[in-house]
Amino acid sequence: xxxxxxxxxxxxxxxxxxxxxxxxxxxxxxxxxxxxxxxxxxxxxxxxxxxxxxxxxxxxxxxxxxxxxxxxxxxxxxxxxxxxxxxxxxxxxxxxxxxxxxxxxxxxxxxxxxxxxxxxxxxxxxxxxxxxxxxxxxxxxxxxxxxxxxxxxxxxxxxxxxxxxxxxxxxxxxxxxxxxxxxxxxxxxxxxxxxxxxxxxxxxxxxxxxxxxxxxxxxxxxxxxxxxxxxxxxxxxxxxxxxxxxxxxxxxxxxxxxxxxxxxxxxxxxxxxxxxxxxxxxxxxxxxxxxxxxxxxxxxxxxxxxxxxxxxxxxxxxxxxxxxxxxxxxxxxxxxxxxxxxxxxxxxxxxxxxxxxxxxxxxxxxxxxxxxxxxxxxxxxxxxxxxxxxxxxxxxxxxxxxxxxxxxxxxxxxxxxxxxxxxxxxxxxxxxxxxxxxxxxxxxxxxxxxxxxxxxxxxxxxxxxxxxxxxxxxxxxxxxxxxxxxxxxxxxxxxxxxxxxxxxxxxxxxxxxxxxxxxxxxxxxxxxxxxxxxxxxxxxxxxxxxxxxxxxxxxxxxxxxxxxxxxxxxxxxxxxxxxxxxxxxxxxxxxxxxxxxxxxxxxxxxxxxxxxxxxxxxxxxxxxxxxxxxxxxxxxxxxxxxxxxxxxxxxxxxxxxxxxxxxxxxxxxxx
Amino acid sequence: xxxxxxxxxxxxxxxxxxxxxxxxxxxxxxxxxxxxxxxxxxxxxxxxxxxxxxxxxxxxxxxxxxxxxxxxxxxxxxxxxxxxxxxxxxxxxxxxxxxxxxxxxxxxxxxxxxxxxxxxxxxxxxxxxxxxxxxxxxxxxxxxxxxxxxxxxxxxxxxxxxxxxxxxxxxxxxxxxxxxxxxxxxxxxxxxxxxxxxxxxxxxxxxxxxxxxxxxxxxxxxxxxxxxxxxxxxxxxxxxxxxxxxxxxxxxxxxxxxxxxxxxxxxxxxxxxxxxxxxxxxxx
Numbered sequence: 001x002x003x004x005x006x007x008x009x010x011x012x013x014x015x016x017x018x019x020x021x022x023x024x025x026x027x028x029x030x031x032x033x034x035x036x037x038x039x040x041x042x043x044x045x046x047x048x049x050x051x052x053x054x055x056x057x058x059x060x061x062x063x064x065x066x067x068x069x070x071x072x073x074x075x076x077x078x079x080x081x082x083x084x085x086x087x088x089x090x091x092x093x094x095x096x097x098x099x100x101x102x103x104x105x106x107x108x109x110x111x112x113x114x115x116x117x118x119x120x121x122x123x124x125x126x127x128x129x130x131x132x133x134x135x136x137x138x139x140x141x142x143x144x145x146x147x148x149x150x151x152x153x154x155x156x157x158x159x160x161x162x163x164x165x166x167x168x169x170x171x172x173x174x175x176x177x178x179x180x181x182x183x184x185x186x187x188x189x190x191x192x193x194x195x196x197x198x199x200x201x202x203x204x205x206x207x208x209x210x211x212x213x214x215x216x217x218x219x220x221x222x223x224x225x226x227x228x229x230x231x232x233x234x235x236x237x238x239x240x241x242x243x244x245x246x247x248x249x250x251x252x253x254x255x256x257x258x259x260x261x262x263x264x265x266x267x268x269x270x271x272x273x274x275x276x277x278x279x280x281x282x283x284x285x286x287x288x289x290x291x292x293x294x295x296x297x298x299x300x301x302x303x304x305x306x307x308x309x310x311x312x313x314x315x316x317x318x319x320x321x322x323x324x325x326x327x328x329x330x331x332x333x334x335x336x337x338x339x340x341x342x343x344x345x346x347x348x349x350x351x352x353x354x355x356x357x358x359x360x361x362x363x364x365x366x367x368x369x370x371x372x373x374x375x376x377x378x379x380x381x382x383x384x385x386x387x388x389x390x391x392x393x394x395x396x397x398x399x400x401x402x403x404x405x406x407x408x409x410x411x412x413x414x415x416x417x418x419x420x421x422x423x424x425x426x427x428x429x430x431x432x433x434x435x436x437x438x439x440x441x442x443x444x445x446x447x448x449x450x451x452x453x454x455x456x457x458x459x460x461x462x463x464x465x466x467x468x469x470x471x472x473x474x475x476x477x478x479x480x481x482x483x484x485x486x487x488x489x490x491x492x493x494x495x496x497x498x499x500x501x502x503x504x505x506x507x508x509x510x511x512x513x514x515x516x517x518x519x520x521x522x523x524x525x526x527x528x529x530x531x532x533x534x535x536x537x538x539x540x541x542x543x544x545x546x547x548x549x550x551x552x553x554x555x556x557x558x559x560x561x562x563x564x565x566x567x568x569x570x571x572x573x574x575x576x577x578x579x580x581x582x583x584x585x586x587x588x589x590x591x592x593x594x595x596x597x598x599x600x601x602x603x604x605x606x607x608x609x610x611x612x613x614x615x616x617x618x619x620x621x622x623x624x625x626x627x628x629x630x631x632x633x634x635x636x637x638x639x640x641x642x643x644x645x646x647x648x649x650x651x652x653x654x655x656x657x658x659x660x661x662x663x664x665x666x667x668x669x670x671x
Numbered sequence: 672x673x674x675x676x677x678x679x680x681x682x683x684x685x686x687x688x689x690x691x692x693x694x695x696x697x698x699x700x701x702x703x704x705x706x707x708x709x710x711x712x713x714x715x716x717x718x719x720x721x722x723x724x725x726x727x728x729x730x731x732x733x734x735x736x737x738x739x740x741x742x743x744x745x746x747x748x749x750x751x752x753x754x755x756x757x758x759x760x761x762x763x764x765x766x767x768x769x770x771x772x773x774x775x776x777x778x779x780x781x782x783x784x785x786x787x788x789x790x791x792x793x794x795x796x797x798x799x800x801x802x803x804x805x806x807x808x809x810x811x812x813x814x815x816x817x818x819x820x821x822x823x824x825x826x827x828x829x830x831x832x833x834x835x836x837x838x839x840x841x842x843x844x845x846x847x848x849x850x851x852x853x854x855x856x857x858x859x860x861x862x863x864x865x866x867x868x869x870x871x872x873x874x875x876x877x878x879x880x881x882x883x884x885x886x887x888x889x890x891x892x893x894x895x896x897x898x899x900x901x902x903x904x905x906x907x908x909x910x911x912x913x914x915x916x917x918x919x920x921x922x923x924x925x926x927x928x929x930x931x932x933x934x935x936x937x938x939x940x941x942x943x944x945x946x947x948x949x950x951x952x953x954x955x
Contacts, residue, residue, distance in 0.1 A: 024815055035740075036800065038840055039748040098821035101810040101894050103833040110823035129833055134747055138836060142809035149804045181789050210742045244710065245717040245763075246744040337830075341837075345745050348764050349714075428815070479724035522726035523735035527695050528790035530738050531723070 002446030003028055004438045007175050007190035009161045009217060011037025013133070013420060014403025015196030016140035017427025023147040025435050030188055031144065032156040032177055034212045038141045041198050041210035042423065045133025046251035046342050048125035049097075049420040051090030053114060056122040063088045066124065068624055070418060073119035073297045074369075074411025075560040076599060076626035077230065079619055082376050082391075082408045085383040086425045093424050094126050100139040103128050105338065115256040115338070117416040119297040125417040130251055130341035136420055156188075160533055161217045164193055164399050165445075165457045166224060172398035173445040174454055176461045180533060183526045185462045187454040189445035192434045194392075194400045195221060196427065199368040203541045203548070204494070205486015207365035208240050208249040218372050218405050219540035219606075222547075226394040228604040228612070229407040230370035231544065232551035235414055235561050236494050237366035238301035239325055241346060247364030248349060250325060251342050252416040254359075255294040257335075260326045261285050261301070262358075263308055268318040273358045274328065284308050289632045299413040299561045300631055302363040306495045309362070316360055324358035365494060367419065369410040369561065370551075372401035373603055376408070382623050384429070389437035392430045400434070402426035407601070412560020468532060474518030478535045481516050485509065485538075489545060493552050497564045502553040509549060513542040513610065547604040547612040554614055557598040569594070572635025584638040588646060591628050599626060625650075683709050686767075687729065687777035688718055690737050693788045697857055700788075703737075704729040715755055715762035715770075715780065716741055719792075737780075739792040746928060749841030753792045754781040759846040759926055783846045787855040798854060798875045799840050802884035805876060806904045810897050822895040835890040835936060837929045838883055844923035844933055845881040850916050854878050879916040880908070882923035886936035892943060905940075905947040914940050 006022055008015045011033035019031045033040065052061050066087035071080060098104060098112065104126050105113040114123040128135035147153040158180045165174040165187060174189040200215025201207030222228045239254065239261075240247040255261070262281045269276060285304055286293045294301075305323050309315040316322050327335060327343075332355050335343060346354045373395060377388035384391055392400045392408075402423070409422040443449065492505035516539050523531035557567050569590055572583045599619055604612035628643060630636040685708050693700045705722050706729040707713075723736035741751035744763040751762040756770060756779050770778050786794035812818075824832075845851040854874050858867045888904040891897035908914040914937070923933045 021815055035742050035748070035750060036796070036840075038800075039742050039750045041743065043747045043839070044743050044745065092817045095817070095820045096815060099810070099812050099818060099896070101821070101891070101897060103824075103829050103836050106824055106826045106829045108826060110825050112820070128836075131747065131837060134839075135833075135836055139810075142803075143812075145800070145804060146807075146809040146811070149807075181793075210748065211744065212742055243714075243744075244712050245714060245720065248745045341747075345747075348746065349766070351766075477724060479720070522723075522733065525694075525735065528738050528793060531736050 002444040004191040004441065004444045005030060005189065005446065006192045006194060006434060007032060007188050008194045008196060009033075009175065010040070010196035010198060010403070010405070011144070011157070012040035012042040012196060012198055012403060013137055013140060013423035014427040015194070016137070016144050017424045018194050018196060018402060018430050019153055020140060020143040020147060021428050021431035022434065023152040025431055027431070027435060027438070029152070030154045030156060030190070032159045032161060032175070032188075034158070034160060034180070036157045037144065037155070038138065040137060041213055042137040042420075043131075043134040044208065044210060044249060045136075045420055046130045046249060047117060047253035047256065048115060048127035048132045048417045049094060049136065050117065050124045050415070050417040051094045051126065051421065052087070052124060053091065053094075053112070053126070055114065056124055059122060061122045061124070063090070065122070066090065069120045070409070070415055071411060071624055072627070072629065073415040074413050075629055076621055077233070077411035077559060077601070077619060078409055079376065080621055080623040081378045081383055084623055085386075085429070086409060086422060088383065089425055089429075090421055093421065093428070097136055097139055097424070100143060102135050102139045105129065115253060116295060117256050118252055118292070118295045118301070119415040125253075125256065127253065127338070130253055130339045130343075133420055136424070140424075161195075161197070161220065162461045163220050163457065164224060164396065165454055166396060167450070167453055170225070170397065172396050173450050176458050178461070178465070178533075181528050183529060185458060185465060187458040189450060189454055191438060191441055191445050192398050192400060194402060194430060195372065195405055196403045197405045199404045200541070200544050201365050201368070203485065203545050204365040204489045205483055206243075206245070206247050208237055208247055209366070214537040214541060215368070215544045216537040216540040218401070219544050221372060221394065221396070221399060221401075222604070222606045223540075223543060223608065223610060225396050226399060226401070227373040228370065228544065228547050228606065229373040229601050230551070231547035231604055232493070232555055232602060233369035233412050233561050234365060234493065234548065235298060235367035235369060236302045236363045238298055238305055238363050239361040240364035240366070241349060241359070242320065242322065242362055242364075243349060248345060249364075249366065250346065250359060250361050251339075252298070254325060254327060254339060254342065257338050258327070258330055259294065260329075261294055261305070261323055262326060263314040263316055263323050265314075267313050268315065273324055273326075282308075282314065292631065296631055297413055297415060299563070302495055303563060305363055322360040322362045325361045326358035327354055328356060328358060363495060365490070367410075367414055368404060369407065369412065369414055371405045371407040373601075374401045374406045374408055378620070386429060387432040387436050389433045389440075391433045392426060393433075400430055402430050412562060465532070468535065469521065469524045469526070471520070475520055476515050476518045478516070478519045478531070478538050481512055481519065482538050485512055485541065485545060488512070489548070493548055495563065497552050497562065498566065499553060499556075499564070502549055506546065506549045506553065509542065509545050513546075516542065543606045543610040543612060546610070547606065550612055550614060551602045551604065555598060555602065557594050559598065571633040572638060580635065580638050581642070584635065584642040587639050588628075588642050595626055682711075683771070683775070685709055686771060688722065689777060689779045690722070690791070691781040692737065692791045693782070694790065696787055696789060696855070703734065711768065713767035715765040715767070715778070716744055716751060718767060718778070719762065737792060738790040747839060749839030752783060752841045752843060752846075754783060755779070757781075759783060759843045761841065761928055764928070783842060785846050785851055785853045786842065787853070796840070796842050797871070798878070799842055799845070799881065799883060801872055801875045802880045803840070803887055805880060806884050806888040806907045807900065808884065808887040808891055810891065810894060811900060812896070824895075828893070832890055832893055834929070834931055835886050838886060838931055839929070840883060841928065842883070843926045843928060844883050847922035847926040848879075848882065849920050849922065850918045851879050851881050876912065878912050880912055882917075882933045882937060885914060885917070885940050886931060886933050889936040889939050889943075901943065902947060905944050908940055908944055909948065914944055
């Protein structure tokens with residue numbers, strides 16, 4: 001038997017964590033990436049990485065509470081066992097990254113410093129300036145380089161993943177990929193393939209994501225049998241810097257370090273913001289959410305900023321939507337030490353010093369909570385069975401998905417500083433599962449037996465490529481179609497969703513999907529042809545775009561980032577105590593009903609023509625019972641009381657490993 | 672409040688962009704002119720996107736889209752480094768309004784000159800990654816199991832290491848360096864990809880290592896664990912193509928987009944190397 005190998009597709013945090021862990025286990029790895037791995041999108045993550053730490057523990061924090069915040073912030077849409085495992089692994093992951101040399105910010109005594117992030121009341125977030133993603137990625141890049149230097153890892157940087165290779169039994173036996181310089185198409189035998197290819201923000205045209213985040217790799221896997229889950233859950237980050245080519249992220253850490261969001265009470269007040277007195281400023285997040293203030297979960301902050309600009313007409317500028325994010329009350333020295341990287345970005349691209357003037361920001365598409373459906377094996381303690389080959393395996397045996405391109409950890413809304421954690425965590429845990437899978441496999445994809453399969457599937461992709469170059473086609477321009485796709489998606493499937501708009505968007509996207517087949521290439525050469533690579537990626541955006549729209553249309557409820565005003569559950573307006581009580585009872589009834597119907601994973605199966613069909617799967621909420629997310633709702637206290645009474649009747653005993661902590665979580669979370 | 676130094680009256684309706692193109696490695700370069708409709712707040716990336724979408728030169732002839740590298744578009748990945756009006760920098764943070772203020776005649780784009788051109792503005796910077804291997808730019812941890820936290824670090828220590836760790840291997844420092852000469856090899860017809868890669872690495876390993884890798888050696892030597900094999904890094908810096916090639920022109924620090932104190936790193940490397948050579952001499 002030839003030596004078994006793994007192909008890791010994607011060299012961001014998840015892909016590199018998997019690569020180094022596999023190499024440590026003695027498994028041969030081919031790591032493949034569109035860009036040199038050091039330039040992966042993980043560098044754009046700014047704010048930090050969450051874990052329970054010694055200080056938060058002394059305030060009553062536990063891993064269980066990290067789990068609780070994550071599932072509560074995610075509106076209970078994620079299976080809880082993987083999230084539990086992640087929360088319990090988090091302190092060890094930060095320690096590991098610390099050992100790998102990440103320059104985390106320090107306290108005067110030399111301990112790692114932490115800041116507070118959204119959706120929690122604890123300071124759980126470790127950070128390295130405001131370029132934490134870059135620093136974590138570099139540490140893993142260095143380890144991957146170390147293994148490469150030792151001959152244990154082959155790097156294929158500048159390769160585009162075209163398809164998994166699947167044998168007649170349906171098992172993944174490798175990949176077909178294309179070199180972006182020479183345009184050579186090659187098949188790579190692999191006994192396990194890990195997709196760690198990130199999000200799909202480019203479907204929205206402009207977003208906070210990098211140019212590599214087209215979602216094409218997951219789409220290509222989904223078109224041959226992997227399934228795509230929770231596509232409709234797209235995080236729109238509350239604070240980004242509008243730009244012509246990109247909406248650049250302004251990290252949540254700006255608010256974590258005390259940044260305040262406001263608009264002048266007088267619409268489009270032309271005064272210098274520093275001349276507007278406190279009484280004429282509307283700190284709408286602080287007023288509407290006194291408990292969490294500027295650090296409410298992202299979906300809520302986004303909707304409020306949108307609401308203040310669109311519905312209240314309070315945008316700072318008259319000709320475009322934006323609100324102030326104000327750091328000017330914090331000392332320059334502290335800002336430079338903790339937020340230097342992001343302030344530098346704002347200054348460079350806007351030409352204004354955010355230490356002197358409030359920044360102007362607006363929400364932007366930021367993160368795909370959904371992604372390839374991936375399995376897990378639940379352990380008796382409610383976490384994962386570590387070392388199980390089921391962990392992170394897609395519907396295609398031998399094909400795994402980790403990092404942002406899987407759907408497991410963030411439910412309907414991701415908490416800030418949990419993505420870096422989920423990326424590293426999934427990279428580390430997928431490796432021992434694959435090690436065990438290899439022991440049970442009797443053959444290797446490198447065996448002669450599979451040579452014709454690999455050759456054949458390579459030939460199919462070569463033919464597709466050649467035909468695309470040769471196609472006379474119509475006169476459609478791929479860059480124009482991409483822009484139109486982005487406009488449709490941004491209008492219909494971001495902050496506020498309406499069924500009539502979604503229906504119209506589906507029609508429009510179907511039309512664009514037909515037009516994309518008539519694209520004519522302006523470059524038909526076979527050397528570093530970015531035109532053909534982009535056109536292929538664009539075609540593969542459509543199945544995912546359709547899954548997003550169809551999923552959003554079908555889901556008639558509000559959950560996390562998916563907000564449909566027509567199905568919102570307003571608070572309580574009664575003043576009479578008996579009537580209030582009655583309304584609260586009714587509210588809790590509808591909440592139960594909504595969960596019975598919609599507390600389910602959306603699963604899109606994509607057929608050969610790129611058309612998704614939806615089905616639904618129950619969510620494992622066995623550890624923490626779903627409860628209403630009442631951030632800022634009118635009448636929350638009555639609803640909470642009714643809810644608690646009902647829970648007490650249902651479950652006399654808490655089923656968490658730590659009863660006191662679980663009860664505290666319920667108390668702390670509903671607010 | 673958005674700073675905008677160009678008065679509205681002076682804004683052109685369109686501007687010219689000249690791109691130095693090259694179809695493949697070893698082929699001659701040629702200039703191509705494009706006329707771009709002016710919009711406020713453009714950067715060089717959005718200009719290149721417009722050129723790709725138009726695929727037409729200023730003379731109205733159809734052409735292929737210009738090839739260029741980019742990813743993050745916020746100057747943290749380093750991919751889109753090129754020469755903009757002769758200056759090495761990232762295309763994403765090169766704002767058109769500023770460029771036209773300085774040079775109303777238009778914008779000139781060229782590939783970096785110290786790396787082999789693959790096509791148009793795309794260059795091969797693998798030599799820089801190879802240099803990171805030369806100086807063993809990593810922490811050689813025992814393994815990835817649970818061993819508790821890393822070493823404690825003072826705020827001052829973190830403030831020394833963090834800026835060095837912001838290096839995105841973009842290549843500006845070596846592009847501007849008079850001692851860093853281009854190394855370009857071509858694959859022979861009888862040579863496999865692996866053999867070619869090996870021959871390139873041998874050539875890279877003899878050539879000047881450059882400021883970025885020297886600074887990374889210092890980054891890891893400053894870390895308590897990394898310090899344990901500081902001598903291996905210093906040995907690499909003492910080899911041919913190492914620190915002694917630096918001519919102290921100080922161009923590197925002037926062009927670094929992240930303001931990394933590269934000359935400070937180089938000076939530190941010099942001091943550490945002197946100590947190392949002494950120890951090596953007396954320990955014989």
